[in-house]
Amino acid sequence: MHDLFDIDISQLPTMFPNETLYSWCGRYHQLSGNNLVTATNLQLFASRYAGLSHDIPNYINNFVDRTRNVFGTAEEIISKHSLLPFYLPFLNQEKATYIIHGIRTGSHIHTKYLLGLPASRVGANHPLKVCKECINEQEHNFGVCYWSLQHQLPSSWICHKHYLPLFSIKTTQTPVHLREWILPNKKYLNSSTFIPTLNSKQISKLDRISRFGEKTLLLLNSTFNPITLSHCYQLALHKRGMLTEQGNLRLSLYLPDLKDYYKDISTLPGFQILQSLDCTTGGFAAVISRKKPKVNHPLKHLLLISYLFKDWDSFITSYNKASNTPPTWKIHKSQDHTKTNNPLYKSLYDKLCNKHLSIRESANQLGISVTTAVVWAKEQGIDVNTRPKTIGSIKLKEITNLVKSCEDKKEICSKSKISLVSLNRIFRYNTELHDLWRYSQFSKQRDAARTSFLNILEQNPGVPVKYIRKIPGNNYMWLYRHDKTWLKNNLPML
Numbered sequence: 001m002h003d004l005f006d007i008d009i010s011q012l013p014t015m016f017p018n019e020t021l022y023s024w025c026g027r028y029h030q031l032s033g034n035n036l037v038t039a040t041n042l043q044l045f046a047s048r049y050a051g052l053s054h055d056i057p058n059y060i061n062n063f064v065d066r067t068r069n070v071f072g073t074a075e076e077i078i079s080k081h082s083l084l085p086f087y088l089p090f091l092n093q094e095k096a097t098y099i100i101h102g103i104r105t106g107s108h109i110h111t112k113y114l115l116g117l118p119a120s121r122v123g124a125n126h127p128l129k130v131c132k133e134c135i136n137e138q139e140h141n142f143g144v145c146y147w148s149l150q151h152q153l154p155s156s157w158i159c160h161k162h163y164l165p166l167f168s169i170k171t172t173q174t175p176v177h178l179r180e181w182i183l184p185n186k187k188y189l190n191s192s193t194f195i196p197t198l199n200s201k202q203i204s205k206l207d208r209i210s211r212f213g214e215k216t217l218l219l220l221n222s223t224f225n226p227i228t229l230s231h232c233y234q235l236a237l238h239k240r241g242m243l244t245e246q247g248n249l250r251l252s253l254y255l256p257d258l259k260d261y262y263k264d265i266s267t268l269p270g271f272q273i274l275q276s277l278d279c280t281t282g283g284f285a286a287v288i289s290r291k292k293p294k295v296n297h298p299l300k301h302l303l304l305i306s307y308l309f310k311d312w313d314s315f316i317t318s319y320n321k322a323s324n325t326p327p328t329w330k331i332h333k334s335q336d337h338t339k340t341n342n343p344l345y346k347s348l349y350d351k352l353c354n355k356h357l358s359i360r361e362s363a364n365q366l367g368i369s370v371t372t373a374v375v376w377a378k379e380q381g382i383d384v385n386t387r388p389k390t391i392g393s394i395k396l397k398e399i400t401n402l403v404k405s406c407e408d409k410k411e412i413c414s415k416s417k418i419s420l421v422s423l424n425r426i427f428r429y430n431t432e433l434h435d436l437w438r439y440s441q442f443s444k445q446r447d448a449a450r451t452s453f454l455n456i457l458e459q460n461p462g463v464p465v466k467y468i469r470k471i472p473g474n475n476y477m478w479l480y481r482h483d484k485t486w487l488k489n490n491l492p493m494l
């Protein structure tokens with residue numbers, strides 16, 4: 001029996017406020033007397049390796065159940081003891097909810113792909129990092145050493161408390177493949193690998209980015225809107241004269257200045273992304289600050305925020321201002337009135353932005369060439385993708401509608417007359433659609449659970465919940481784990 005019910009919960013080691021869950025599990029394993037890490041994992045998570053994820057853990061609901069909530073709710077464990085809160089503010093709310101659901105239940109085996117880490121070029125490994133002085137203090141004060149959450153963030157390379165560079169631990173395994181718990185220990189400091197000796201300029205710049213990164217941990221439950229975020233950057237760039245009158249980036253001014261700002265740290269480990277600024281298209285800086293930005297890695301945002309704003313509060317003030325007042329250059333664009341009076345010119349906007357047709361279909365319907373349509377679209381501030389598509393946009397729209405209708409894969413294939421292989425390929429290249437499908441499946445499951453729970457309540461008026469929970473198909477536990485707020489609001493008042 002792999003559970004904790006025969007263990008005195010009061011004997012579990014303390015989880016320090018800034019300690020990662022991985023770190024606590026490692027300390028628990030040492031005390032547990034278990035020979036095998038899998039035995040400890042099964043005890044804590046009902047999963048053989050869940051507790052070995054040093055950055056973003058899994059099966060948190062099981063952990064909370066088995067430790068009987070002594071360390072808080074699943075949300076509290078995720079927000080205070082995992083790296084996920086670093087990423088959540090830069091995702092949209094739906095995706096964030098979906099990822100949290102997966103981490104709680106263990107239903108995602110590729111959370112890092114959902115977060116877009118492998119494709120980000122920042123890295124997905126999260127090397128284990130430690131401050132030499134911090135572990136001296138921990139050992140002296142508590143008799144144990146642990147991994148500090150703040151030090152594990154991709155933006156953290158300086159310990160604020162001691163203003164010292166962090167050591168990156170060298171292990172025989174890459175952190176992503178850990179098969180045992182590693183705890184910070186002085187012996188690692190001797191064989192550690194870390195960035196070269198830093199000068200004061202480098203430390204100052206890294207310290208600033210580290211501090212900004214830690215601010216993101218306080219933003220759980222609120223997410224930045226990527227469009228507002230780009231407006232916020234544009235307002236700051238505008239003040240520096242780095243935008244054209246139409247609000248386009250003046251890359252010839254912007255890039256050299258940004259590169260110069262980061263020249264001291266662009267070759268350091270963890271900051272290779274700064275080298276993308278060497279390309280003429282502007283690399284990540286252009287991608288996240290243009291009018292139609294894409295969701296991107298938090299470190300890229302932090303690098304831009306650190307460059308553009310005096311401090312974190314100034315950035316937040318500017319973000320709030322941008323959300324209330326979009327930049328005026330979007331409204332005051334100079335336009336050729338002969339064209340704007342042309343009904344085809346207006347219709348093109350409607351077809352692309354309201355009806356979401358492709359540029360080719362819009363051009364065909366209006367009887368104009370694709371080249372003209374592209375020029376007109378760009379004049380109206382619409383980003384058009386002129387790359388050839390492997391699937392027609394009408395078919396893609398049909399599939400999107402089926403996804404939105406919560407159809408399962410078999411039904412989508414049957415109704416849209418495509419093979420499962422094709423559907424999987426579409427999902428692979430269209431991650432947003434794939435995420436939408438996964439979220440729709442979750443919504444379907446949630447709605448079915450709500451309905452059956454309400455039906456059972458209706459059929460058993462006045463019956464206490466503890467008996468309702470024994471009725472087959474009641475779904476109480478599922479709702480408790482995934483839809484707690486709704487469940488609380490719908491429990492009978494007895």
Ligand SMILES: [Zn+2]
Nearest residue numbers: 131134159162
């Ligand atoms: Zn320290």
